[in-house]
Amino acid sequence: MSLIPSRRRRSRLPLLLAAGALLVAGATLDAPDATAKQAGCTATELFVSPDGNDKAKGTKSRPFKTVEGARDHIRAKGLNRPGRMRCDINVNLRAGDYPLNRTVDLDDRDSGADGHQVVYRSYDGPGKARVTGAEPVTGWSEYKDGIYRADVGTDQPFYTLFEDGERATTARYPNRKSDDEWAPYLTSVLKEPEKEAVRQWLYSNPGEWDANWDLSNAQAVIWSGGSWSWFTDTVPIRDWNAAKNQMTLKYWTRYALINSRGGSRYFLQNSLDFLDQAGEYYMDFKKGQLYYKPRGDIDDVTLLRPTVKTLFNLAGVSPDRRVENVTLDGLSLQYTDFVDWYRYGWISDGDSGVAHKYPEYDRQIELPRNRFGAVTVTNSADVTLSRLHMSDTGYHAVYALFANDRLTVRDSLLENIGADGIKVEGPYPGEGNTSNGHTLTNNYITHYGELVPGDASGIELQNTGHNTVSHSHIKHSARYGISLEVRPEVERTDNYAHDNTFEYLRIDEAGLDSGDMGAFYTYGVDNFEPHTVDNHVRQVVIGDVIPDSSMPDSGTRGVHMDAGGCGFSFADIEVGRTTDQSYQSYQCNEVANANWEDGFDASRMEYDKIGVTDAFPYPLPEGDTQ
16 A cells, blocks of 8 residues: 655664664663663573574574474573562574564563563663564566565555665555655546445546556545545455446445545556656565566665564453563564555444444454454553664554453654554443553654544554553644544443543644544543533644644544543643644633633743653654754
8 A cells, every 4th residue: 555655764873873873872672671670580582683583592692493382481491480489481583684574473471470570672772672564576678667566465454664764655646746645536526416425436528547557456545425534445446447437445434435425535546657756666476476667777675565464462361361562672673564445434323243342343453353452462461662763664563452451552763653643542432441541651652543544643642541651752644633433322331431641742743634533532421411521632732733734624623522521631732733723622621821822821831841851762853852
């Protein structure tokens, strides 16, 4: 899939070199905080190196080769067995690349015990050990017009591509305006009045499509819903009739393609006929052939195809058998895959086929096929993700699903993410409060929603409570910065999104391609009176929220408290320019010192504490001064 290549990746080499310079200078980056000595014990130290051997002993001089090798050694020796684990176990990954062709699974057998952690860490400093989910594409031969072709087979299809550390663009029509924009688009039309509600037939104006196009491998990327620019669908084209200006999509879109007689914005992608710009690629899934037009000499370019959708899967067997006390520290996690088609949620209430107290919630959560991230966490307690550098993911960077308690994500740089940066999705409402107490702090999240711009959030919390989101900078999204969601139908006793705190946050460049939104957004959080104020937002700066001119929806806002957006306190909030209100809400929240009200006192803003702190372990992306 395409949408936006990384404009931030060009700063990565100096970023890592700067980190290396700090290490050489003797800074504290080479002392992972996850390894602080515990009183009366000495941690067990295991070592992994790219030139190691999984049959070795895992010592510093005879390291393992893979993370799985160290994991299996811990299991086999029972080093983390309750009653035997007297201190932390540190799995030290030496500097270098660790390419994966399968996901690293950690389950309840890999938990820390007796209050101790099993820590997988970058021994030589943050970002030095790189776990990657991609492999090079080789065997290129010239096709024509500066386009090259390679045989990649049909056994393992892939749905994004990376060139020299940047996400390549799937060949598309019309071509993108710039590297930082999803536009321009075509707009679907109403063929006949009775076709207004269709979700599978896409109609065009005469002359917009070329009858000679080969669309046998193509998809449509659509902001379905007409003027509702809320969700994007990526759907293969099943067949088309150029003479009738009609396409039939393989799957239904989230919403109808015409709404109030207004069309949906879309573009077409993945046809060889669209491959007309350097840096684009086309994948012929049926023949297993990849086509690519390099920006320079093909011999000077490295193309990487993803091999996995998830790098680390931390999953207990059940909510009663959780993976616990595991830390990933200082690792660079790069390159994962997307999916062959995407839609957010089921179409209608109860479509999952599973009986729930609130069948409407089927439309609120990811489809089972899309419940993954570069790091996926479920059935867990006290998992820590610290000082990670996550980049170039096909989908969510961190996805915590259903039963998780006290997940910590901190001090991490997330950039060029396919969908959400950090997504914590709690349980179905009324079915057990199993997701609580998460801490998401001191994170820099930028350029997310690259492949799924619709509904993308830097941080999204869903039906989860007692969480703290703090000291973070979130930047560049088609839609949200931070969101907290449940559903308007949910009664308070079945709604778990309470006692959340959002503080010392900076959100920039949100709402770049969508409408009826806020950079800080809530939906269905407190739906029935009395509205107890138990969610708190303070010390937040939101920059301009200005969408692309093609966006037909209602305006953009700084803070949007959508249906049921009650029970919040706001204190010391500053919002930049919007196309609608700075703050849209029902009269059920408390506001103190916000710049959309008279008497705003800027001296109360703690600007020096907003965004990431001085302890952030990576240099900020190029041009950012916080």
